[in-house]
Amino acid sequence: MAALGKMAAQLMHELNNPAAAVGRSAEALVEAYARLGDAAIRLAGVRIDRLTGPTGETPRSALAGADREDELGEWLERLGVPDHWELAASLAGDRWTTQDLDLLVEGQSRETAAALAEWVGLRGLAGQLIREVRVGASRISELVRVVKGYSFLDQAPIQEIDIRTGIDDTLLLLRHKLDGVDVVVDYADDLPAIEAPGRDLNQVWTNLIDNAAQALANTGELRIRAETVNDGVAVSIANTGPPIPDDVLPRIFDPFFTTKEPGAGTGLGLHTVHTIVNRIGGDVEVSSGDDGTVFTVRLPLGGG
Numbered sequence: 001m002a003a004l005g006k007m008a009a010q011l012m013h014e015l016n017n018p019a020a021a022v023g024r025s026a027e028a029l030v031e032a033y034a035r036l037g038d039a040a041i042r043l044a045g046v047r048i049d050r051l052t053g054p055t056g057e058t059p060r061s062a063l064a065g066a067d068r069e070d071e072l073g074e075w076l077e078r079l080g081v082p083d084h085w086e087l088a089a090s091l092a093g094d095r096w097t098t099q100d101l102d103l104l105v106e107g108q109s110r111e112t113a114a115a116l117a118e119w120v121g122l123r124g125l126a127g128q129l130i131r132e133v134r135v136g137a138s139r140i141s142e143l144v145r146v147v148k149g150y151s152f153l154d155q156a157p158i159q160e161i162d163i164r165t166g167i168d169d170t171l172l173l174l175r176h177k178l179d180g181v182d183v184v185v186d187y188a189d190d191l192p193a194i195e196a197p198g199r200d201l202n203q204v205w206t207n208l209i210d211n212a213a214q215a216l217a218n219t220g221e222l223r224i225r226a227e228t229v230n231d232g233v234a235v236s237i238a239n240t241g242p243p244i245p246d247d248v249l250p251r252i253f254d255p256f257f258t259t260k261e262p263g264a265g266t267g268l269g270l271h272t273v274h275t276i277v278n279r280i281g282g283d284v285e286v287s288s289g290d291d292g293t294v295f296t297v298r299l300p301l302g303g304g
Helices: 002-044 048-052 062-079 084-093 098-105 110-151 163-173 198-216 269-280
Strands: 159-161 182-187 194-196 221-229 232-239 283-289 292-300
Touching (some): 062 084, 062 098, 163 232
Antiparallel strands (some): 159 194
């Protein structure tokens, strides 16, 4: 286990280095590309102040955005600009309008106007791609941080745990499973830290939130509440999915018990939750009805 943890830590380190390098390069590329564009326009003898101006507002709906793209695409097509539909999307994304383009090419020959409009479209497209690279690199770095913190690599088995960080990181990792779900998180202001094995506790949040996501099936609400109770912390994870049948509830934490189709589940997820929470010195219970299902985990401040 120690060797596996060391290998995972090294992997996280190796992933973070190139992600950080890509992020720094993307930041520098944004400035360099802007300067390159301005220099090209000056070299061509076109007034740069013509390029200061997309004046359109961000479309209020997808339909309004599509209408603007159609207008820009037709404008570019009439001028004979290659790949006009692709460039129309980038111009619309940068809030250009056909009125802006009319002002941009005013007084230019048709050939120069087409070249200038194409250049502006390509410049916007490249800028958008650079931003996507920058955001992607940032997200990779963030996920590396989350995974490293989530696994508590290179740390002792028992740590002082901030419940909020563990839950937030778990929600980030399971974000793709919560598409379409309204997630509501409520942390008490006086929520204390607890002493517990972080890796195991994160497995509890993973199993419970994943279980809720499956019950919700991309619709409904997931509500998470953490508060101080007596000498510990209580975390409730509630979902508005279908209720658990009465004959299933008493067996919900039994090992290998599952209501899923064969091959769709092992029946160990909730049993693992029960085992970990009890080992820490806490308890977990479940209630279910027409309003949904609530799992409540109570943990002592000092661990088990």
